[in-house]
Amino acid sequence: MFKRLLLQLCALVVVGGISATSWANVPAPPVNQNIGIPDGVFNDLARENCWYCHIPSRLTPENLDDIGWTFQPPEVKPGVITDRHHFRVGTVIQNPTDSPFGVPGETYECTDCHIIEFNPDAGYFEVVENFVNCLNCHQQIPAQASVHHLTAPAQALNCQHCHGARIDNPGDGHYIPTGRTPTLVTPRTSNGKGPNGEGACDFCHNAGTDDVTGRVIPTNDVNHHSTGIGQPGISDLDCSICHDQMGTDWAIRRCEDCHGIKSIHNIQFDSNDDGVITIGGEDPFFGHVGSSPQDCNGCHGGYIMASGMPAPFSGPIVPELSGLSKQRVTTGTAETITVSGQALTNEVRTFMGDMEVKSRVSLTAPDGTTLELTPQTISPSAMDVTLPADLSPGNYYLRAVKGSDTMSNPIVLLVGPQVAIDEVSSNGTTLTITGGGFGTYLNAVDSGTSVTMATTTCSVDSWSDSEIVANCGTAVCGSLEVESIFGSASKEVSCN
Ligand code: HEC
Ligand code: HEC
Ligand code: HEC
Ligand code: HEC
Ligand code: HEC
Ligand code: HEC
Ligand code: HEC
Ligand code: HEC
Structure with missing residues (x-):
């Protein structure tokens, strides 16, 4: 620990002189917060916290109270949350359901979610405001389990449904090197054995204050345990989802159920802000494969001569979506929308020169069927895509996909019926x-x-x-x- 602190102090001095980006946690820990869901604890939320990411249409971002959160909310908004519920009207109620009055198998009507009461003074029925507090219907277990992790996809260990290919799903058949004994190159979960403590996730992902937002980032155990996944008394899932041989050189292999080589070796941010992510051509500490050997050594301990070595499976850097130019369209018209994000394309260095890897657009309909579309134009941060006119109404999960299955986080596209x-x-x-x-x-x-x-x-x-x-x-x-x-x-x- 002492060695590492010292290393950081020295490195800070050096980096101050050469780095293009001064507002960043370089070197880690904590890591930057450019990619993915902000690292933290979300199991004790009030409705205002839900609104921060999901805004109902009666509110605008300007109406929202300052709840003191200092990170950029993911784009699950703005204003679509009311429609997302209303687009369920006429569809089949799922089992289990968060609907307070609905019966699974029947179709949604207004009163499956809303309560109406007669106002004798005014002489008419009124919609009671039970619908304003998200937590009246969606459950969390305060201090134990967050709302998203009690949902059916999370309980079915379909973590990619929301997190995209920043992680793998347990049991999806991705490669885990179980056939060989761990070596000094096999990362540890913590307490790396490298000369300066390299060789473990917490060499970079550890508690600290984020330079950019001032937010305090907790440790990895807190971030995982607070989701409620595998915690006692919540469901049949238990500790063994993440731990089988804790504290040993084998420990990381269980983590690889979600953090397999395939996802780990494709997490990277555009460090120098030149608009292109180049594998092996970025500054260190902006991801996992930007710079060889510095990034590699953080996990692999600094024993291998990784300089310039490509990491197996790296190529399609996991794309990430941040917004749609239009989040609600109407069936019957073929609209062209702009999808923005990062890493929508990236460069891979090969013997033949730099090669570009591009995203496609994937739309998953409410019935689970998936349709792929090729964008007309694409850059690392935006793509234009024309939606077919014959999409049936409903809530679609829109994602960017590279290669066979490297998918981004979803953004919900609402297709409304023609009235x-x-x-x-x-x-x-x-x-x-x-x-x-x-x-x-x-x-x-x-x-x-x-x-x-x-x-x-x-x-x-x-x-x-x-x-x-x-x-x-x-x-x-x-x-x-x-x-x-x-x-x-x-x-x-x-x-x-
Ligand atoms: C940090 C941002 C954030 C906060 C805070 C947040 N959500 Fe979410 N929520 C998301 C994202 C991202 C998704 C996944 C993409 C989507 O479905 O739009 C999601 C999805 C959901 C879903 C859909 C689950 C499914 O089965 O697909 C529900 C329900 C939900 N959120 C409810 C809530 C409630 C209730 C709160 C407050 C207790 C809340 N959220 C707070 C970001 C957030
Ligand atoms: C699946 C649950 C669900 C169903 C079914 C549903 N609603 Fe809603 N409704 C909501 C939610 C959630 C909100 C928004 C919450 C908020 O604004 O904080 C809402 C908001 C509303 C509002 C307030 C709109 C606003 O912008 O302030 C009205 C009015 C309403 N619903 C009427 C209806 C009617 C009429 C039906 C049937 C045709 C219906 N709802 C069906 C969940 C539902
Ligand atoms: C009156 C009950 C009720 C309230 C209040 C409510 N929801 Fe829902 N919500 C539902 C039901 C029912 C569904 C459909 C899924 C199900 O059957 O469990 C749903 C679905 C969702 C979905 C997924 C919709 C889709 O198909 O893409 C999201 C996201 C969501 N809710 C977030 C919220 C947020 C955020 C709030 C607060 C602003 C909120 N809900 C308030 C009942 C409610
Ligand atoms: C329905 C969408 C959804 C699903 C499915 C889902 N997550 Fe999450 N996850 C979120 C959202 C939104 C947040 C931030 C708010 C929260 O924690 O509730 C989050 C936060 C997290 C965090 C803490 C943030 C961080 O970066 O450290 C971890 C760890 C995590 N999820 C693990 C999982 C695991 C493991 C699974 C699968 C078993 C899973 N999630 C499935 C939506 C989801
Ligand atoms: C050399 C430093 C370093 C090491 C060691 C390291 N990471 Fe990362 N990791 C990063 C950086 C930098 C990011 C990008 C963070 C950002 O900008 O949001 C990142 C992002 C991630 C992300 C996606 C975004 C997020 O914050 O959730 C996951 C998942 C992740 N790392 C898992 C791991 C795992 C598992 C290990 C151990 C096997 C590990 N990392 C070891 C530097 C490192
Ligand atoms: C979703 C994944 C996940 C699940 C499920 C999980 N853990 Fe963990 N746990 C972690 C991570 C990640 C760490 C950090 C590992 C490290 O830094 O070495 C951790 C660390 C720990 C540690 C050592 C650090 C500490 O907090 O003292 C203990 C003990 C622990 N877990 C116990 C448990 C127990 C008991 C369960 C079941 C009730 C459990 N964990 C379930 C992910 C998980
Ligand atoms: C069941 C799936 C699952 C397992 C198993 C799992 N994680 Fe994670 N882990 C996640 C998800 C999901 C995230 C959040 C990714 C994002 O930001 O979208 C995450 C994020 C991380 C990060 C990035 C920092 C952060 O908090 O976001 C690290 C480091 C990490 N995990 C380490 C571990 C270690 C060590 C283990 C084994 C002890 C482990 N994980 C086991 C699903 C898992
Ligand atoms: C975030 C942590 C992390 C980073 C950073 C990382 N790797 Fe890995 N890598 C892993 C894990 C985990 C494994 C699986 C090791 C095991 O289970 O024995 C692995 C495996 C490997 C393997 C062996 C593959 C096999 O078939 O078993 C090679 C070679 C490798 N990495 C090279 C690299 C290179 C080169 C870099 C830098 C460009 C790099 N890695 C960066 C986590 C990382």
């Missing part, structure tokens, strides 16, 4: 409105679902996704408007 009135027929004061995208109806004030003729609010007799029967009383002609959970449509009804 349209085709025909209106009347029988006395009763109107039959046919069309599509009407969703379901909630008879309450400000429910976001209504039929109006001119300025009169009509009473609804029946309402399905394609047909509404309503009574507008004396208002029999004028501008007819249907407001549905998915949007609105209007049509002129002539007076003769």
